[in-house]
Amino acid sequence: MSGVRIRVRDVVKRYGAVTVIAGMSLEVESGEFYTLLGPSGCGKTTLLRMIAGFNTIEAGDIHFDETRINDMDPAKRHIGMVFQDYALFPHLTAQQNVEFGLRNQKEERSARTKKAREYLELVQMAAWADRRPDHLSGGQQQRVALARALVTSPGVLLMDEPLSNLDAKLRIEMREAIRDIQRNVGITTVYVTHDQEEAMAVSDRIAVMKDGVIQQVGTPASLYSRPGNTFVAGFFGTNNILPGTLAVEGDTPVLTVAGVATALPPSSVAAGSARAVQVSVRPEHLHVGARDSSGIATLITGRTFLGRDTHYTCRLADSTIVELVLRSDFQSPLKPGSEVGLHIDPRNINVYTQDGTQNLSLGASATAS
DSSP states (O other): OOOOOEEEEEEEEEETTEEEEEEEEEEEOTTOEEEEEOOTTSSHHHHHHHHHTSSOOSEEEEEETTEEOTTSOGGGSOEEEEOTTOOOOTTSOHHHHHHHHHHHTTOOHHHHHHHHHHHHHHTTOGGGTTOOGGGSOHHHHHHHHHHHHHTTOOSEEEEESTTTTSOHHHHHHHHHHHHHHHHHHTOEEEEEESOHHHHHHHOSEEEEEETTEEEEEEOHHHHHHSOSSHHHHHHSSOOEEEEEEEEEETTEEEEEETTEEEEOOTTSBOOOSOEEEEEEEOGGGEEEEOSSTTSEEEEEEEEEEETTEEEEEEEETTOOEEEEEEEOOSSSOOOTTOEEEEEEOGGGEEEEETTSSOBOBTTOOOOOO
């Protein structure tokens, strides 16, 4: 099985007078695991359904390799689809559910039985081949749905929130299984989720969406370390967004937050003249010291012990709330009511324009490509 390349160019989707997607473009490489990530209502499922052929396209083009598919019947697009609710036939066994697409392709009985069994083995469900869906767990049903989507050897696999109905432990198990199977099969996959941790775990690249617009495309590592704007920074993991001022002293950029100046590595940001900025810093990239002039004056207001790490809620002098994550100290944990000095790790921050639309850190990009 080999995947196709998907090219989406300037596509538009309207529902009456409401434009949900206005001129979106993206490319998914052959064999790539590409995730559409964003909050509810951002247009990610709408785009997936346009690729599948379930939604009309008002303008623009979608190509599978060199074939324009805008007006192609969904059944002829050679796609596999895994839905949020699994959509298994309740009166058929797991084996019969997987065979269903092969039956529609008029494949002869012995061949489809053998092939369905191979894909049940691929998803580790061969032992449950004779069970109906109501005798399978949610994770088992999802594996059967995945086998059914793959058995017809489609060029594209589309997955719409496939793990949202599973409990936390099963979600982790299934996302690992999906990623391993996708790598083994090599199929081009477009995956929709609102869960950023899930997206990081499975994806080669992620497109972060908001209000029908792709805000940034990148690898999980690049999106986590260099979010292109404050929306991506706030959505992709936990970030503290703080106001500050950026200036240059000699060749050194200097960032001032809550009255405390921090020297940044030379040439790390596009500094220019002094300006107001926004700063994002993750909770694990804040350090605690004594309350003195070298640190940001902070009051510990809450503490949550989570085993290896302890999460703290803090309040700055201007009442700004900040989250802090420290390795748990069983001997002398910080207590609510403690006054400390917070220090920003200059190697692990992102500096944005005052309106939050552009990352000034060199090498960062919000380009949707």
